[in-house]
Amino acid sequence: MITLSLFDIFMFLLRAVRWTLLLAGIAFAGGGISAVLLLLFRYSWPRFGGQFVRLYVDLFQGTPLLLQLFLVFFGLPLIGIEVSPLLAAGTALTLYASAFLVEIWRGCVDSIPRGQWDASASLGLRFVMQMRLVILPQALRVAVPPTVGFLVQLVKSTALASIVGFDELTRSGQIVANATFEPFTIYGLVALIYFVICYPLSEGARRLEMRLGRSR
Amino acid sequence: MGYEFDFDAIADNLGLLLHGAGVTLALTAVAAVCGIALSIAGAATSRWGAGWARSGVTAYVELIRNTPFIVQLFFIFFGLPSLGLRLGAVQAAVLAMTVNLTAYGIEIVRAGIEAVPAGQREAGLALGLRPFVVFFKIILPQALANIYPALVSQIIITMLESAVVSQIAVTDLTHVADFIQSRTYRAFETYFAITLVYLLMAVSLRWLFERAGRRLFTGRR
Numbered sequence: 001m002i003t004l005s006l007f008d009i010f011m012f013l014l015r016a017v018r019w020t021l022l023l024a025g026i027a028f029a030g031g032g033i034s035a036v037l038l039l040l041f042r043y044s045w046p047r048f049g050g051q052f053v054r055l056y057v058d059l060f061q062g063t064p065l066l067l068q069l070f071l072v073f074f075g076l077p078l079i080g081i082e083v084s085p086l087l088a089a090g091t092a093l094t095l096y097a098s099a100f101l102v103e104i105w106r107g108c109v110d111s112i113p114r115g116q117w118d119a120s121a122s123l124g125l126r127f128v129m130q131m132r133l134v135i136l137p138q139a140l141r142v143a144v145p146p147t148v149g150f151l152v153q154l155v156k157s158t159a160l161a162s163i164v165g166f167d168e169l170t171r172s173g174q175i176v177a178n179a180t181f182e183p184f185t186i187y188g189l190v191a192l193i194y195f196v197i198c199y200p201l202s203e204g205a206r207r208l209e210m211r212l213g214r215s216r
Numbered sequence: 217m218g219y220e221f222d223f224d225a226i227a228d229n230l231g232l233l234l235h236g237a238g239v240t241l242a243l244t245a246v247a248a249v250c251g252i253a254l255s256i257a258g259a260a261t262s263r264w265g266a267g268w269a270r271s272g273v274t275a276y277v278e279l280i281r282n283t284p285f286i287v288q289l290f291f292i293f294f295g296l297p298s299l300g301l302r303l304g305a306v307q308a309a310v311l312a313m314t315v316n317l318t319a320y321g322i323e324i325v326r327a328g329i330e331a332v333p334a335g336q337r338e339a340g341l342a343l344g345l346r347p348f349v350v351f352f353k354i355i356l357p358q359a360l361a362n363i364y365p366a367l368v369s370q371i372i373i374t375m376l377e378s379a380v381v382s383q384i385a386v387t388d389l390t391h392v393a394d395f396i397q398s399r400t401y402r403a404f405e406t407y408f409a410i411t412l413v414y415l416l417m418a419v420s421l422r423w424l425f426e427r428a429g430r431r432l433f434t435g436r437r
Contacts, residue, residue, distance in 0.1 A: 170287055
């Protein structure tokens, strides 16, 4: 048993927060890019692309993230890729985030009235220009609140990376809890730190949504 | 590629796998029943309760919704014993799942209650029904019919998130997978098969609930 002051523990946990944030950042960036590609695929190739995206979303939303993480962690070595915990967690969370983001953003694009597509098509715009000049500028405005809301879910999901041995906030909590035998204080602190990260995001998403609701 | 897939490990342990799936479903069922009952109580409190009770519900909802499930689970399983509350792994898992589901459930049920027109309540009260009766016989059935799909989704999310309880040695489906792979070294095949079982359970649960919902709520809307 090691005796650490509460301040030491807190600083130790705070240092682990950057790994939580880094992982969430990687997953959001990677997931966002993949989601945009999936969306382009879906709208430029309506029948097959639509079915593919639906299947993709159902697969990731219908299975536990923990199992997705294990599949990446044990699956990548089979195709000859050496995995570090960060690579495994980053890949799994990227796939997971892409499935949720594509679903959220698809809803936003679909909320743009059909007439906008027809009108821009009748002006002679091709798909890419329709998207760029007419659909996306409108869809993006709608997309911001739910995307910020999803960030909360993503930050919380990074906690699962602790199970494959990535030293983010939750795993650092486990390590100190095992060393000091003070799980109550430490898991309480860990929860509090997550709360401090996530609550402003939740609140921001809510405010943005209200503002959007008023402006329409 | 030198790796050959071998699913014998799964075929040899089907009994174990079914047991794990049963545990996962049982945990989910208990958490769903308790969670929805508490959600209704919480939503009613946040709608009509005293000021302090309303703030309490809001604080609870925000606290749970802004922290990861696994941390809640660890807090309950490892942390609460130092307050003298020592729970078994299964009890801790059920408690954590219920606590988590309730936080989301309260928001869902509250949205459902708010969507019921105020006239329904006023009409019930005007007929001389007691507020209690008005809530359970008039408002709640309509609210639940409105939000049934959202509740079903939340129950399925709870089931999928429950994979984490394997970390405190509850012998759920994921724990069975950990066990099989540690003995057979067929990690990928094992987790792949178990993932499919989860998918199957999620899809069939949704289907069952949709059918049940159609029967329960036809003619109510």
